[in-house]
Amino acid sequence: MLDRNLEVEEMATIKDIAEEAGYSISTVSRVLNNDLSLSVPDETREKIYEVAEKLNYRKKTVRLLVKNIAFLYWLTDREELEDVYFKTMRLELEKWAKKCNVELTTYKISDGIASIPDNIEGFIAVGSFSNKELEYLRSRTSNGVFIDTTPDPDHYDSVRPDLAQMTRKTVDFLIEKGHSEIGFIGGTYHNPNTDEDEMDIREKTFRAYMEEKGLLKDEFVFCHRGFSVDNGYHLMINAIEKLGDSLPTAFYTAADPIAVGCLQALNEKGIAIPGRVSVIGINNISIAKYVSPPLTTFHIDLKEICKNAVELLLEQVLEKRKIVKTLYIGSELVIRKSTN
Secondary structure, X not given: OHHHHHHHHHHHHHHHHHHHXXXXXXXXXXXXXXXXXXXXXXXXXXXXXXXXXHOOOOHHHOXXXXXXXXXXXXXXXXXXXXXXXXHHHHHHHHHHHHHOOEEEEEEEHHHOHHHOOOOOOEEEEEEOOOHHHHHHHHHHOOOEEEEOOOOOOOOOEEEEEOHHHHHHHHHHHHHHOOOOOEEEEEOEEEEOOOOEEEEOHHHHHHHHHHHHOOOOOHHHEEEOOOOOHHHHHHHHHHHHHHHHHHOOOEEEEOXXXXXXXXXXXXXXXXXXXXXXXXXXXXXXXHHHHOOOOOOEEEXXXXXXXXXXXXXXXXXXXXXXXXXXXXXXXXXXXXXXXXOO
């Protein structure tokens, strides 16, 4: 009996909102339940939320429209093209923002940092930012979340995959499988302050952890700028030509596109995978299970990363949280046929 009364009361409230806002009960109900399949103008949603607030309708579950949020997509078109990781991240972030009623305006690296207006409520950012750009952002807003990097941990939140932990797990996994000759093939980090290429976190951790195990060999490490298939292919060809019979029995690669290039080079040279060389990647992109042989790789949950980024931003904007958070997201090793 109680449930039925509650249901009637809720329907009556929706009816009140519909009458005051001037929209149908169906439209009001779908907007308040955040139905993503409903296509209505922003003004309609805002009007309904305003009236719902005014009438105290299920106040805690009403999602207000959060406007003036900048999405700083600080990557070149080529970087996005070479690594599908970033495109997937962008699409996932846009999806979560829509779901949480956050209105994103995208700014690209080609637009320049000065294109970001001074009335932004906050930002979510992907890519590399110089100290000057970070200073500019601090002059605009105290609300911000970086995805994949932590360039300003004193002022802004960040959400990132735990690449250092993945690297250590890879080394442990390969040692357990009986490998002691382990190589690394990766890209470099471009420092926007110096315009120089620097050692990436994966290479740094690999070197330190292998050193700790007494297994590091400098000649087994191959790096070049970029995380593309092409880069992986050329670096593996270089390794094969340089090392010959001394080629390691396993390679840890910094990203799946690099791993795919490595598999191409090994297949082309008739080197058995995993019979002679095992290969491990990072990210579990869709093609990983279809390459030859299917790639052992870490699954990075981009949905979880983007969801947390949006939630952290909303905590700052709506709940006025001032304490800075840095969140590391764990990952799962998906074992396929490129390792033994």
